[in-house]
Amino acid sequence: MTFQLYGFWRSNAAFRVRVALALKGLAFEEIDVDLLSGDQFDPAYAQVNAAHMVPTLVHDGHALSQSLAIIEYLEDIAPQPRLLPEDSRERAYARSLAMILAADVHPLTVPRVRSHLAESFGADPAAIEAWCRHWTGEGLAAYERFLTLRPAVPFALGAEPTIADIAIAGQIALADVYGMNRTAFPRVAALGAVCFSLPAFAQAHPFEQAGYRAVRMHN
Numbered sequence: 001m002t003f004q005l006y007g008f009w010r011s012n013a014a015f016r017v018r019v020a021l022a023l024k025g026l027a028f029e030e031i032d033v034d035l036l037s038g039d040q041f042d043p044a045y046a047q048v049n050a051a052h053m054v055p056t057l058v059h060d061g062h063a064l065s066q067s068l069a070i071i072e073y074l075e076d077i078a079p080q081p082r083l084l085p086e087d088s089r090e091r092a093y094a095r096s097l098a099m100i101l102a103a104d105v106h107p108l109t110v111p112r113v114r115s116h117l118a119e120s121f122g123a124d125p126a127a128i129e130a131w132c133r134h135w136t137g138e139g140l141a142a143y144e145r146f147l148t149l150r151p152a153v154p155f156a157l158g159a160e161p162t163i164a165d166i167a168i169a170g171q172i173a174l175a176d177v178y179g180m181n182r183t184a185f186p187r188v189a190a191l192g193a194v195c196f197s198l199p200a201f202a203q204a205h206p207f208e209q210a211g212y213r214a215v216r217m218h219n
Helices: 012-023 067-077 088-108 111-121 125-149 163-177 186-196 210-217
Strands: 003-007 029-032 056-059 062-065
Touching (some): 012 067, 012 088, 012 163, 056 067, 062 067, 067 088, 067 163, 088 163, 111 125, 125 163, 125 186, 163 186
Parallel strands (some): 003 029
Antiparallel strands (some): 003 056, 056 062
């Protein structure tokens, strides 16, 4: 199988796909699309992803977008290890946890929203940062409540990581990008420690990407 992943170092959606590919042992080449420089609007990339977003996964010449749809595609073509439980109720629960990040939180912090806050409402960088930290904190709090009702053992749905753990780890990665303290969310922090002890999660973290290291070198 040949996989190309168009992503960006701080893209949380790309993080989710990186983890899923690694958990399934699928090798891939990542192609950088610098969202902060506007690379997503280049005409050449528009031919790959008409929505001007990352991630895009190209498999044998076919382009797929939206991180959760990509993960479910990977589940179809490489079923083991499973990232979605076989039981229908457990599968729905895993998806619901994933959607807290992918639908409720992360979309509020992406570059186009940050740009709109600045251009349409005059928000300065400090206000935009506060906005992102607020919604990231809301996601952490939601996950903490769910993990209080149903503790991780050691992962969110049992002995093996699923799409739910990928999402919760993604929420933690967002918090790391915004320099947020997680001590108020001990169950999330504990699950994160279990997740990031695995190379698939640790190596996918935004701070482990070449783009992040390049930014650090120039700052």
